[in-house]
Amino acid sequence: MHDFSDKIVLITGAARGIGKAIAERFAQANATVLILDLNREAIDHTVSELQGAGHQAFGYEANVTDARAIEELFTAVVKEHGKIDVLINNAGITRDNLMLRMKEEDWDLVLNINLKGAFICTQKVFKHMMKARVGSIINISSVIGLMGNAGQANYAASKGGMIAFTKSCAKEFAGRNIRVNAVAPGFIETEMTATLSDEIRAEYAKVIPLNKMGSPQDVAKLCMFLASDESEYITGQTIAVDGGLTMQ
Numbered sequence: 001m002h003d004f005s006d007k008i009v010l011i012t013g014a015a016r017g018i019g020k021a022i023a024e025r026f027a028q029a030n031a032t033v034l035i036l037d038l039n040r041e042a043i044d045h046t047v048s049e050l051q052g053a054g055h056q057a058f059g060y061e062a063n064v065t066d067a068r069a070i071e072e073l074f075t076a077v078v079k080e081h082g083k084i085d086v087l088i089n090n091a092g093i094t095r096d097n098l099m100l101r102m103k104e105e106d107w108d109l110v111l112n113i114n115l116k117g118a119f120i121c122t123q124k125v126f127k128h129m130m131k132a133r134v135g136s137i138i139n140i141s142s143v144i145g146l147m148g149n150a151g152q153a154n155y156a157a158s159k160g161g162m163i164a165f166t167k168s169c170a171k172e173f174a175g176r177n178i179r180v181n182a183v184a185p186g187f188i189e190t191e192m193t194a195t196l197s198d199e200i201r202a203e204y205a206k207v208i209p210l211n212k213m214g215s216p217q218d219v220a221k222l223c224m225f226l227a228s229d230e231s232e233y234i235t236g237q238t239i240a241v242d243g244g245l246t247m248q
């Protein structure tokens, strides 16, 4: 495992699921992890679990769509911790429906949280990273952003948008030594997917060359590589963690 001693890693939507697994992995690698989420109760639970294990973890309740709150929060964080080395835009939601039934408000909500939220957090962190002339930003997209999916037009648009956003930021920030990459998870075992029946799970597994769903830790491991110096010549990429499902 890489050593992230003295590194400040901020992860959005990290109170549970994939974001929490990412926070745990960075904490185990000696990073100071900053957990930003909407859900106060889940934040407290995750932060106390991490602190109980002897890690450096701090929780912040905020909505990634609230530009003003995010700007104030990042300024406060930099004052408190000195810098932000890594930002992981992980907060995301689904509001699935077939096109004819999709409500405009569900389109707006998904695009706002998944895509605009990443824009806001990236813009606000860039201000601090550009002064430090170093940083790594990782956007958690999805294989759905690469392949599309019936019933997920809003989600697919938000995740595909994140990929194009990643490339643009990578070009814009490269001169400041700030790398921007996207991770596209496939079917990952989380609370979100825990409700799926064994039949559906088996159907999914059939189309995955490695024949199983992935774990949040699989996503976390890639994030750690992309945040570390091991990937210092990699920027603007979208890397799938999907058991071979997409093979772009």
Ligand SMILES: NC(=O)c1ccc[n+]([C@@H]2O[C@H](COP(=O)([O-])OP(=O)(O)OC[C@H]3O[C@@H](n4cnc5c(N)ncnc54)[C@H](O)[C@@H]3O)[C@@H](O)[C@H]2O)c1
Binding pocket: 012, 013, 014, 015, 016, 017, 018, 019, 036, 037, 038, 039, 042, 062, 063, 064, 065, 090, 091, 092, 093, 113, 117, 140, 141, 142, 143, 184, 185, 186, 187, 188, 189, 190, 191, 192, 193
């Ligand atoms: N689970 C999968 O199979 C899978 C696959 C591909 C991509 N992803 C992506 O990975 C990311 C994490 O997914 P997950 O399965 O862990 O989801 P999850 O629902 O378990 O966790 C998402 C977290 O984000 C937080 N959040 C939601 N809206 C927020 C907002 N506006 N501001 C701040 N925090 C907010 C929630 O409170 C929650 O703690 C998402 O972007 C998702 O689209 C997941």
